[in-house]
Amino acid sequence: MKEITIISGKGGTGKTTVTAALATTGKNLVLCDGDVDAADLHLILEPQIMETFVFEGAWVASINQDLCAQCGICSEYCRYDAINMDDSGMRSIDPFKCEGCRLCERICPSRAIHSEKSNNNSWFISATRAGIMTHALMGPGEENSGKLVAQVRRKAREIAREREASMLLTDGPPGTGCAAISSITGTDQVLLVMEPSKSSLHDAQRVIELVEQFNIPISVIINKWDIDSEMASKIELFLQEHSIPVLGKLPFDESVVEAMIKGKTITEYAPESESSRVLRAVWSQLMP
């Protein structure tokens, strides 16, 4: 079983569109939506949820005002500036700033602070027309997205091995931070979706440096390459210099949006289009 993680650095370059199209092109696959912050793959693949799990998030502390002596020690020790005086002159903890270290709870001389684990995140094992998929729903403003990514990937790998799937496709998050790191750790190959813009090139350079730290092979798809063919050439030159293969170049194609609206992948919606032809060619190069 080979795992391919699809990332981009810059957001909105077409990760999910590419992942969904490859998913319905291939056979004997397992899928994972590792972009837990803004998961969209389910909008196209319409998963039938088979199992639901609660993902325990970070601790969140709160102050029991009846016990609080207003000594302020907790505010002094909190490194996250999460404990402040509110309008009524009482100390309270901002749940969005609290990182769940529980130091305040341990040092409070009045034992007025109590922490609870957030259970605002869930994750799922589902059936889709392209194969079994693991995905998640994060509560707004939650922490630990990296851990949730690791969780859905771990389960997807387990399922892929059990079912002797030929491939696991993981739709990754944008960026280079904790969620991105978590989506590529231990994967077999990274597929980077770029667009012909300076921003995308800048962001890809950062994400390539990250992937290289993990010694994972990278290949690239250039999406909407004809929006600016000059930038597309610059990107190709850059990739050539770094010995990174370009597996395909997708044109700007309004039927990609039409397909999305119909809940279909581009290869299902317009199988004879240039985009679909390129995506099928990409798939044959990715096959193990």
Added chain:
Amino acid sequence: MSIRIAVASGKGGTGKTTVATNLFRSIKREKAKHVLLVDCDVEEPNDILFFPQAQKVSRTSISQEIPTIDTNSCTFCRLCAEWCEFNAILVIPPAEFAEINPSLCHSCGACLVACPAEAIQVQNDPIGTITRYQEQGKDGILEGRLKIGSAMQTMVIRSLKQAIPASEELVILDAPPGTSCPVVETISGASYVILVTEPTPFGLHDLKLMLALMREIAIPFGVVINKANLGNQDLYHYLKEEKVEILSEIPFSRSYASQYARADLFTEIPHEVLEAHQKIVDKLKAKKLIP
């Protein structure tokens, strides 16, 4: 207290940077107030690509305090490991082994308080940089940049926001994509949030997540619909039902997309695109957010 306007989106690539940089430029041109653009997308900061003339004024390194255990004074009592909620500390008493994994450490300081033997010291580990650029007169751009390989993006954003001078009257915060902690860190304390979306199923879905967050943190907001002519009506129906204000609709223009590609957003703005950006400025003026 300065006025802070954040630009956020949920979904990536909807046009946050285009909206934030155009807003910055419009306010700058009117010269009514000094304005600071803060690039909080520290994982992939690229606001500065659109201002090639900007002069770098200063760059400072941001570091994270990482504790280390001196095994000569450590008694291997394991209290630090028990207190560490991030599973960053491994202590094996029979082997006289005690170590802290810096990639899991959140620098909360709990182990320092826990240790009865004063065996833990801190050292500074770089996690990113803050760069200040000058763009004509006093207007500037402040950029946070996460070190590649670091997972501490939220900490970099926190330091970046602390670096905003109190004297700044008007601040535009360009947020990272998503709806989790880095976005919350960026928009917390903002006077107003502009949510940029597009009328596609992905745009709508991620906007719904963003709205849930906005209502929880209770900051006033409005929506800008970018690429307004690509997609369908579902977004409009939803915004109407939810009584969310549409600040402006920016049409998709292939020539402007190509200009964006070359990071040349301001030389030739198509009339209809310029009008759409001006509308955002006018709406913010009506709300007394900008003079």
